[in-house]
Amino acid sequence: MSALETLNKDELFTPEIRAEIDREIAKYPEGQKQSAVMAALRIVQDDNGGWLTQERMDEVAAYLDMPPIAVYEVATFYSMYEHKPVGRNKLCICTNVSCMINGSDKIVEHLNNKLGIKWGEVTEDGRFSLKEVECLGACGGAPMMQVGRKYYENLTPETLDSILDELE
Amino acid sequence: MANEVLFRNLDLERLWDIDQYRSRGGYEVLTRILTQKTPPAEVIEWMKTSGLRGRGGAGFPTGLKWSFINRDAPVDKYLVCNSDEGEPGTFKDRDILRYNPHALVEGMVIASYVIGAHRAYNYIRGEFWEPYERFQNAIDQAREAGLVGKDILGSGYDCEVHVHLGGGAYVCGEETALLESIEGKKGQPRFKPPFPAHVGLYGCPTVINNTETLSSVPSILREGAEWFRDLGVENSGGSKLFSISGHVKNPGVFELPMGTPFAELFELAGGMRDGSKLKAVIPGGSSSPVIPGEIMMDLTMDYDCIAKAGSMLGSGAVIVMDDTTCMVKVLDRMSYFYHEESCGQCTPCREGTGWLWRVVNRIENGEGRPEDLDLLLDVQGRIRGKTICALGDAAAMPVEGMLRHYRDEFQYHIDHKKCMVGAGA
Numbered sequence: 001m002s003a004l005e006t007l008n009k010d011e012l013f014t015p016e017i018r019a020e021i022d023r024e025i026a027k028y029p030e031g032q033k034q035s036a037v038m039a040a041l042r043i044v045q046d047d048n049g050g051w052l053t054q055e056r057m058d059e060v061a062a063y064l065d066m067p068p069i070a071v072y073e074v075a076t077f078y079s080m081y082e083h084k085p086v087g088r089n090k091l092c093i094c095t096n097v098s099c100m101i102n103g104s105d106k107i108v109e110h111l112n113n114k115l116g117i118k119w120g121e122v123t124e125d126g127r128f129s130l131k132e133v134e135c136l137g138a139c140g141g142a143p144m145m146q147v148g149r150k151y152y153e154n155l156t157p158e159t160l161d162s163i164l165d166e167l168e
Numbered sequence: 169m170a171n172e173v174l175f176r177n178l179d180l181e182r183l184w185d186i187d188q189y190r191s192r193g194g195y196e197v198l199t200r201i202l203t204q205k206t207p208p209a210e211v212i213e214w215m216k217t218s219g220l221r222g223r224g225g226a227g228f229p230t231g232l233k234w235s236f237i238n239r240d241a242p243v244d245k246y247l248v249c250n251s252d253e254g255e256p257g258t259f260k261d262r263d264i265l266r267y268n269p270h271a272l273v274e275g276m277v278i279a280s281y282v283i284g285a286h287r288a289y290n291y292i293r294g295e296f297w298e299p300y301e302r303f304q305n306a307i308d309q310a311r312e313a314g315l316v317g318k319d320i321l322g323s324g325y326d327c328e329v330h331v332h333l334g335g336g337a338y339v340c341g342e343e344t345a346l347l348e349s350i351e352g353k354k355g356q357p358r359f360k361p362p363f364p365a366h367v368g369l370y371g372c373p374t375v376i377n378n379t380e381t382l383s384s385v386p387s388i389l390r391e392g393a394e395w396f397r398d399l400g401v402e403n404s405g406g407s408k409l410f411s412i413s414g415h416v417k418n419p420g421v422f423e424l425p426m427g428t429p430f431a432e433l434f435e436l437a438g439g440m441r442d443g444s445k446l447k448a449v450i451p452g453g454s455s456s457p458v459i460p461g462e463i464m465m466d467l468t469m470d471y472d473c474i475a476k477a478g479s480m481l482g483s484g485a486v487i488v489m490d491d492t493t494c495m496v497k498v499l500d501r502m503s504y505f506y507h508e509e510s511c512g513q514c515t516p517c518r519e520g521t522g523w524l525w526r527v528v529n530r531i532e533n534g535e536g537r538p539e540d541l542d543l544l545l546d547v548q549g550r551i552r553g554k555t556i557c558a559l560g561d562a563a564a565m566p567v568e569g570m571l572r573h574y575r576d577e578f579q580y581h582i583d584h585k586k587c588m589v590g591a592g593a
Contacts, residue, residue, distance in 0.1 A: 027330040029244070029287070032370060034352035038335050042294070070353070077354040077511075078335030080294050092295075096256045097454055098413040098487055100501050134338060134505055135256035135454075136295050139413035139487070140420045149297035 007062040017043055021063065033064045037074050040064060041081055050090060051082035079133070087122045087129030089167040092146040095132055098139035107143050108132075110157040114164075127167070170436075172399060173387045173407050174268055174380065175423040184302050186309040189270035195315055197389040198274050201281060202323035208239060208282040215385070217393035219405020224250055224341070224378030225453060225483040226558075227471055236365035237373050239284040246369040247280040247288040248350070248376045251303075252334050252341040254293060255453035256505060257485035260409035261379035263421045265292065265299035268383060269306035273329060275382035277316060278389070280327045283375050287328050290379075291346050294334040304331055338509035342557045343376040345511065356511045357557035380409055400426030404470035404481075412437045414488035415444060427470040433486065434465075444490035448573070452482025454502050455562035457569020458495070479569065494587045495574040499566065500525070500532040506563030517560035520551040524567055531578060534585035541571060541578055 012018070024039040040060045045052050057075055061068040075081045082090075091111065095104045111130060115123050122129040138144045141153025152163055177183045177192055189195070201211065215231030222228040237245060249272065253261040264272060276288045292300045307329050310316040318326045337355045339345045344358035347369050368374020384406065388396045397405040404426035410433055413419040417438025424433060430449070440446055446461035451469075457479040459467070467473050474481045489498070503525040512518045524547055527540050548564035555561070571578065580588040 027289075027332070029370065032351070035332070035350055037352040038294075038349070039333065042333070042335070064352075066352075073354050074335075074352065078294075078337050080336035095501070096505060097450075097498055097501055098257055101414055101487075101489060101493055101498070133295075133336075134508065135254060135258075137253045137259045137262050137293065139257050139259050139411065139485075142413055142419070146295055151298070 007059065009063055012059050012063050013044070014047075017047055018063075025064075034066055034070070037064055037066065037071060038078070041071070041075055045081060050086045050088075051084060085122060085126075085129075086131075088127055089147050090129050090131055092131045092133040092136070094134070094136050094138075094142070094144055094146075096135040098135070099143040102142040104143040106157065107145070107155050107160060110160060114161075128164070170407075171423050172425075173384055173396070173423065174264060174271065174409060176387070177268065183267055184269050184306065186270055186306070186313060189268075193390055194270055194386070195274055195310075195313075197386050198278055198315060199321060201278060201389070202321050202325055205323070208284070211278070211282045211389070214389060214393040217397060218388045219397040219400065219403070220381065220384055220388060221404070221471070222378055223380035223384070223408065223483070225255060225455075225480075227481065230377065230381055233365070233377070234279065234282055234375060236363070237283040237375060241373060244287070244370070244372045245283050245285040246372055246374040247276060247283060247285040248343075248346065248369060248374055249276055249288070249290040249379055249382050250341060250343065250346055250376055251290055251292040251296070251299075251379045252346060253296075253379070253483075254338045254341050255455065255483050255485060256502070257411060257413055257450060257453050257487045258483040259411045259413070260421050260484065262296060262299050263409070264379050264383050265296065265303045269303045270310065271383040271386055272303065272379060273306050273310045273316065275385035276329055277310075277320070277327050278385050279375065279377065279382055281325060283373070285375075286326045287330070289330050289332050289350060289369075291332045291334060291340070291350060293340075294336055300331060300333060307331070337511075338505075339511045339557070339559055342559065345557065346376065347374065354511070356513045357559075359556055401468070401470050403472050408469070408484050410469060410484045410486055412486040412488065414486075415441050415490040415493070416488045417441045424469065427468045427473075430464050430467050430469055430486075433469060434488070437488070440488075440490055444492065446488065447491040447493055448489045448495070450485075450487040450489075450566075452480045453485040454487070454505065455558075455565055456480040456482045457565050458573060459569075460573050478572070480565075492589055494532075494589050495570055495577050496528065496532045496581050496587065499570045500528045502566050503528045503563065506559065510559060510563070514555040514557075514560065516551045516554040517563065520547055520560065521563045523547045524551075524563060528567075531581050534581070536578075536582035536585075538582065540582060541575065545571060 021040045024036040028035040057071045061071040144153040180188045220230045280288045340349045340355040342357045345355040349355040364374040400406045407425045449464040507521040507525040510517045510521045548567040551560040551564045
């Protein structure tokens with residue numbers, strides 16, 4: 001018997017997380033639990049410090065009655081799921097055309113120098129990590145970045161400094 | 169006249185609240201249709217008359233799309249809204265979700281009624297958390313008012329509206345990739361036919377419309393199909409949201425009638441920043457071929473005029489570039505984007521976008537070879553029309569456009585191993 005088959009659904013996750021995932025499942029027709037996989041991965045990732053482990057993905061698979069491979073496929077296809085540790089604040093910097101021609105290079109350079117990290121790296125204190133992202137649909141406020149659920153627009157090295165100061 | 173349809177309530181405070189929306193006639197149309205049990209075919213005729221075409225970029229006539237659904241088929245039908253706004257340069261649907269979410273809720277329920285659906289999903293890109301909360305709040309308010317859910321306004325018609333959040337994938341803006349994504353799979357586009365109107369979400373008949381398209385429906389039905397059509401020009405009915413960004417003084421989203429001169433939109437956006445000179449414009453999102461500034465200043469913002477100039481109106485996303493902009497660098501960034509976002513399903517796109525990016529990137533880095541420009545044209549031609557979805561075409565078209573208008577700049581990069589516009593080197 002594999003480890004997966006021994007997982008008891010009622011013991012997976014906390015009751016709060018189970019309730020949250022169940023609310024997502026309820027959005028879809030009977031028998032379409034798999035539709036909740038993206039939400040479930042997001043919820044579990046948020047609970048796990050912003051990244052997914054194989055163990056957590058396996059739990060999602062068991063909870064939604066999906067083969068683990070189907071969950072891995074989803075978790076590796078979409079860019080918002082992380083597979084290695086990230087900072088407490090994941091700085092997602094847009095470098096696509098509108099942001100680029102409005103100076104996103106300077107924003108990135110400033111962050112590289114100030115934090116001493118490059119794309120995909122985490123600061124030693126675990127406070128920040130840096131991620132290059134594609135157009136986030138806020139080009140009127142270019143250059144911009146996303147941290148957590150929030151957008152920060154019209155960035156300059158100066159405003160960036162004060163934003164970083166406020167992020168724990 | 170600006171702000172006639174989607175931005176008509178911009179002057180109100182907390183315009184995203186249901187009371188504010190209703191104070192300007194919101195939900196009147198839905199109420200009328202459901203209580204009078206208006207025949208769906210009648211609504212479809214109005215939509216056809218209005219000239220509304222899909223605002224996500226493809227411009228397919230909305231009324232015609234709705235008419236493809238066999239309402240009487242003994243299976244579930246679905247209405248899906250595409251709020252996976254991701255075409256670089258586009259940021260209009262975000263403003264609809266934030267500032268006019270009830271127009272979308274009303275439009276979704278009306279469209280659902282017309283096609284005989286009892287469940288509607290709005291697929292919102294995962295990064296749009298704040299817009300998602302606004303929209304979810306609008307659904308909740310509408311449900312409380314009896315405008316969403318079971319037996320709406322005592323009409324016997326049920327319609328649930330739900331949000332499905334994306335996870336970060338440009339390709340999910342393609343309608344069949346979006347359906348795969350709702351089904352809990354990788355967002356890889358489906359081969360067509362069958363089209364979603366026959367085999368869509370969970371194998372059932374499905375209509376997929378863009379956010380702006382569905383949000384326009386209540387105004388069209390309230391003010392009249394002819395009124396909407398006559399706001400615009402022949403073949404491009406109504407008004408449209410234009411997202412304008414880049415080197416303009418006041419970037420933002422502007423609602424203007426179709427057929428408005430570009431020069432007018434440009435002026436609304438404050439013209440060029442810091443007295444710099446207009447060089448080039450991407451008129452409809454990064455997939456649309458670039459147009460030199462002096463040509464653009466004579467064009468109008470409608471499907472036919474932009475098409476005649478060799479580009480596309482697309483999503484109405486205008487990126488303005490000044491004369492310090494290096495076109496090689498711009499194309500390098502765009503090609504990287506399409507390579508990064510290719511889902512990998514079709515060989516011409518998966519491999520071709522990689523070739524395009526690597527060749528443009530080596531030109532940008534001073535390692536271009538004499539044969540590279542012809543190679544680029546050859547590769548882009550081998551992607552176009554040879555893939556399941558339009559992402560391949562979207563990657564190829566800007567390459568051809570850049571070389572059509574700015575070949576000398578690329579040639580200079582190859583010959584001199586540096587940039588001819590100082591700042592962009």
